[in-house]
Amino acid sequence: MYPPPHPNISYRNQDSDAAIRLTDSDAALARLSAVKKGYMQDPFIKHLIPRAHLQPPRPPLINIGTYVRSEAIDNLIDEWLEISCQDGKKCQLVSLGAGSDSRFWRLATGPHKDKLAAYIEVDFPDVTTKKAMALRKSRELSAILGSPEQIKISHGGTALHAKNYHLLPVDLRLPPSESLATFLAKPLSDNPSNPILSHSLPTLLIFECVLVYMSPEASSALIQWFVDYFHQGSSSTVAGGHAPLAGIVYEMFGLRDAFGQVMLNNLKSRNVVLPGAEPYPTISSLPHRFLKHGFTTCHALSLREIRRHYTNHSELKRISSLEMLDEVEELNLVLEHYGITWGIKLPDASDAASNLSWGKWGLKPAEKASEEME
Template sequence: MSGMPAPSIPNLLTLRGARGGSGARGRMRGRGGSQSSGAGAVATSMPSHDATIQGTDTDAAVSRMSAVDLGYLEDQYARFFVQAPPPTGAAVRRLPIINRGTYTRTTALDNLIGAFLSATEGQDRQVVSLGAGTDTRPFRLFKDKNYAKLIYHEVDFPTVTDRKCHLTKAIPALRAVIPKADVIDQTHTWRDEEVPNASQYWCHGLDLRDLSKPGETPTEVPGLQKDLPTLLISECCLCYLETTEASKVMQYFTDRIPRLALVIYEPIHPNDPFGKQMVSNLAARRIRMPTLEKFTSTNEQEARLRDAGFSSVHSLTIERIWEDWVSSEEKERVDALEGLDEVEEWNLLADHYSVSWGWRGITLDGWRLGSS
């Protein structure tokens, strides 16, 4: 399935002064940025912060392409979302530790999304991806005949979704999967309600903060089906909202959809030396992760999901997922691609990211089948 919305795990090695990479990036798309929350914050700072967040999607696409080029992942659509290589013609190649991180994060979300799709097989069902950016997952899922009756929503900033719409219309391989990129009126939402296998695709250009503005009627997500089993995905997206805003976005969906599952990928452990350096370097780039300050461990991520109303919750670090979910044969295959000398650094990096998931009204117990 995915070169997972397989962007990269942020390259925190550069935050420690190590070689290579492109700095800490997260998958920071379409979520609305979190401006400074202090009393002296000015509204004019918000657009530049949002622009910084949007710009990280380029790095996500490059990291995904690096993992695909080297054989970690299979994704025939990844190359369409990467800008032309430099004059030398050489593709950007990430460090082995980053490629492994991209692979492991991809494996985790593929496993959980697969569990949701298996649990709802034969039914109409729905996936909502927050901050989707240039993620190729819908193209890959729609191409797979096993995943019928799927309504797939992506949400991001309008500038990001408009570009994705343009590329989908312009590139034959993308247009073959989503042939009718129809814009709704003059909005930034476009859709194809005639995807093969009785599926639909919706791409929404909107700011998640508009879903829950105090004192205002919330923006509704066009085409969202409230009576279907639904999987909500946030890959380094909600972490860029203030914690109250992130909770309200989650509440927007929990209030409307009884049968709901949620998967969150975010950094954790900000208070040890590695985490402090990460936070400091992000701050130097005018980036802040409010939820990182509050939900600092897998236990706190699980408590967060319980508080949101999910009856069954789990959270694991990327390090633990690599150890427990990837078979020994697959580890050997991945190791043979490049080899990894920085085992200590890998363990440190992978311990600072977690995948958390919960559900109510449906079950994701099938995830256990994918773990070793």
């Protein structure tokens, strides 16, 4: 959810990659603003933003959108970790296009800290270099990663590895078999049976505003690589090769209408294009992103629907008291053009009880929806 072009920034001479990287700054600043205004708690985001204490707040519309997005994704991840624990396994999270996200530190200091086997972040080398520097500079963030001897920098400062955290420099538009596999399929140690990404653990892929910047062919190849990776692992691993693979996608969609065109023009003025949005004109089209790769089930909701029917009335009442919102109609229009999709690929029905638990994973309607918040 991006602000209009900044009057003091020239976008004309930026290449498209630089413009895309700038959207990460927008998202981080939006989260910082929402945290400062009391919409949510995140004591770590300030360490990932230069001069965080000097950053101005964002408008209420952006703060609310950031809250709805963040809470929904956090709820999906929390439930994934809970089901994994009930299933008797730790799990892996892979955040693709992670940028300045602080989720690992929130999880690593929260109630689910013992449920993480690995948390892997992937982004442009320029982005991972800056993040690796920020992690080394911040005593608070580096302490959570582990002792100094447990933290290793590699690939010229673009990659960082800790006990259960990995920061990897990859251009996700490149063929995954040549780029992603170089990191995820290879071990850090001399043990060839212990790659960074295990074949046998429940794994959740997180795509927050990343696939929409890629061509449909590139994003499809990326998802298929993970499907093939776990399929090959299940056939080659003797014990526990069968594990659920799931994904969460947050992105813009439905940009063919008048408001969508305004959004596109706004982004084009910043040298940002959205080739990945074209195949998804409606909310009902979003699940196809996973279903075409053999996922068992998939669902999608707009942020407006999530705010209206999947957020507790008490929470809506609380955040409505934080700031005065005058642009209610504009808020609804914006939220209608952002969606969250989640899908899961269950293993063969060798464990029906386990598959039943995993199959229930997803956002749950609030006990009391708030119609007056419209």
